[in-house]
Amino acid sequence: MKFQYILPVIFLISIFGACNLTNDVDLELPEYDRQPVLECYLEPGQPYQLLLTRSFEFFAPFDTSDGQFLENVIEQGATINITHDGKTVTLVEGLFFNPFTQKIFNYGSPEIVPEDFDNAFELEVILADGNTITSKTTIPVKVPIDSVVIEFESDAATDTMARALTYFTDPDPNIENRFRRQFHWNSLVDSSAQQDFLATDQFADNGRIVFGTGFDYPVGDTIWNTVFNMNRDYADFYESVIISVQSNGNPFGQPASIDSNLGGTADALGIFTGLSYSREMTIIEK
């Protein structure tokens, strides 16, 4: 949630909570045409995979018992090509589930995304109805985590709660770089991230950036620190998603339309981007 909205929202929640001034209402939303939604993250060393679904009218039912549900969600029958350095990879339709990341895709290829930070990847999708989705992206360079420093408040043997300071270096102080910071505790997939936010190198101190935690993590626990170096398109898209989620229900918030980097005739939502991140696992020790 944007910082400046926190206080008014706390205040209002206190009032509404006390008086129960929230009630259900019937309303008619403006007409909405369903749109294709595309997510494709090109991660070097991983196979080409893409998720292509459709958006819904806001009040559409979530009923999963309907046999047509999957058919309704998934965009079927598309032809998808990704071209890089003169080579075109065709993604075929199917279900591709990664048990380690718990992520699922409906188009994929066994081809591996090369580690190429210079040349662009171009996407071309022809949907079953003939409409197209196009996009272009590069893979940003990986920003290594310089160090993860575990600190305790005191040297006392009884002080077993630690914090983690994660240091990394701004890859280019001359341009604005944007990062996504994730911090996980105990599990990467079974629990949501303790921290997951966007940052810029505006917060660099002599080129060095640091993210911290509170003294909340006991000796013996495992933590994961992740730093994504983001393409501008990806950062804008992700930020617009966050704003959209947070604005619904916040009278002080200003919504935003989804900032996709997709062209073509299909008026699609989503992101086609290279993905580059550094992740370090640390066991808290004194």
Add this chain to the structure above:
Amino acid sequence: MHPTRLILFLWMFFSINSFAQEKFTLSGVITDGESGETLIGATVYVAEVAAGTTTNEYGFYSISLPANQPLKVEFSYIGFQNSERDITLTADQKLDIGMGEGIELAEVVVKANSYQEQLRSTEMSVEGITTKEVKTLPSVLGETDILKVIQLKPGIPSGGEGTTGLYVRGGGQDQNLIVLDEAIVYNPNHLFGFFSTFNTDAVKDLKLYKGGFPPQYGGRLSSVIDVKLKEGNNKRFSGAGGLGIISSRLTLEGPIEKDKSSFIVSGRRTYFDLITRQVNKANEGVEDNQPIPDYYFYDLNTKINFKLGEKDHLYLSGYFGRDQFGFNNETFNFGFNWGNVTSTARWNHQFNPKLFSNTTVTFSDYRYKISNEIVGFSFALDSKIRDVNLKTDFYQNLNSKNTLRYGASVTYHEFTVGRLKAGSDDGEISFSGGNEFDGVEYGLYISDDWEASPRLKVNGGLRLSGFSNDGTFYYGLEPRVAANYKVTNSFSLKGSYARMNQYVHLVSNSGLSLPTDVWYPSTKLVEPQISDQVAVGGSALFKLFGTEVFLTNEYFYKLLDKQIDFIDGAELFANDELEQEFVFGDGYAYGGEISLEKRTGDLTGWIGYTYSKIRRGNFFGPKGDVMEGRYFAPRYDRRHDISIVGMYKINERFRAGATWVYGSGDLSWLPSGRFTFQDVPGAEFQAVVPSYGDRNTFRLPAFHRLDLNLIIKLGLKKKRKNPNRRWESDLTLSVINAYDRRNAFFIFLDVDFAEGTDNDGNLIELPTGVTAKQVSLFPILPALTYNFKF
């Protein structure tokens, strides 16, 4: 016409007027005879020659009258008994008047004169309110609020239920010039806009201009709200105060030297924090208890004035107000405070009976600061705007047909935008950000109130304004003209045109007022905002069911240029390149307002209706556009607005007040679609991401609310036994939202989840449906306040 010819013509014209008949000037200051307070807008009328004038904002009047002719001069002011003087002018004469209160004795005459002055005046699109009216009308939680009462007048819709934000004739909330004793108040809100910074006990007068702006005002596009503080009783020591359910207030005033100098001190403080601290204490140790944050606000008004002689008067006044928000536990200490400081030093000088000057030095400061200390780490962010202003105004009664007003002002602005300091205690982590700007704003104006004929009055003027900032200089010529044609003694037609330039802008991305909204100067990229407004209308005084009522009907059209908005998803907080988030466009607004007012008898009040339509668009900026430049309605595009206000004197003991308001619902930007978002490895799957289309396409349900107020005067028997008894008190019972209407403060779409299992049997939450939820602000809300004065 060639300029030389024009000057010659004007000289001849004024000369002819001046020498047509020998005249002398009657001038002076009109005050409340009981307290010595100067009265603004008191009427001076001489029936024999059908000449009249009103006191200016400093209580001064000057009128040219025929020499050697016996005349009866009538002085009148709302709520006071008329005063008459027989005079025969053989030279210029000074005549100060102390009016005696006598509302029951001569009320009808007084009101009629006040209406007559409105029918005669070129001023249009002006709304005023008295503190007496404010105190008689219902108030939220017993906190009387002059800004909320002025919202009941036509053409001034509020920014939302319970808030003091003003959206005057299609203008934004940053387009209101709010001055307190001539010092700008940059944030007129306490508690996120639910209360205003103006303590009713300390306020003498409030005047709001919606259009037809006199040339002495500039710097904002859509309205001028001129608030004057009381000067303090220079006859005797007195006081007033109140004990309410959320705050208490106390005002003390009295002479420093009787009839020559006086003081007033007025303060109030809320005590939410005393209650919430007790609640938090009681809930300590309770599972899942969420402590309520600490919050309170306070403000203090002070003023002293000295009569330095027959011709000089010095006033010193100040305002200090703060909102304090705190939230802490063992691991963090969060603080957030914001507030205004203003101070004014004002010198009135009367050069001669025809020439009066007012010279003012003001200081304004608005700032907010957010700080947080977590173990080993601290963070502070602040923004501010600070002004020092010097201005001088001259009022010159040139002759019986022309009154000139001219003056100049210069303001030095200092802006701190998003100054950020953060770091760890050991210095390992440290970063900072923010911008600082300064700028100088200039104004030079002249206007003439010209009685072209017994029926036609014209006020024409010109303002030259400018702004410089870091080598960038902007200037603008702002013509202003207003005319009044009195068709009959009880019916007049009016018209006005005004151009306004605005050089400082409020960076706010929210529909509601937030203390974190920051002021930003015009720069090379950010050009001054401009508006042109034309208004036409008429006023009529007539009898309806045997009682005198005053009808005002106006229509306006306003063009707005160089308007500022923000790209979708703009990051306005701690952003060193804020301008890059701006988009610049234009807009227009038009509408009509009608009000029917009754000021006489036991039942007084008004009915107002406003129709308006507002559009903004053509927004483009360095990083993109808004809706490809298409026009859209801002959220405060309220089509219909009705207010009915009644005040009834039941008897000596009881007075009642009631307001009923109705408004078309505000617009809201709601999502029309949704999609699922899988996100990257390590991130959680989002089952519902709202997809927002065009801005503000959904209209909230219509708003309506009835508020009631009953004032019970206490101690009347004692007063009857001892008429000299000064202690007066009352109990005021307010009921807000009397029929418990649940008006929409905002609407959101809520996703319902149910627990399910995934393929591995793990518990997961699955979305099952969406419901639209409406959040209201006020249920039926009674409040009791004890008020006293002595």
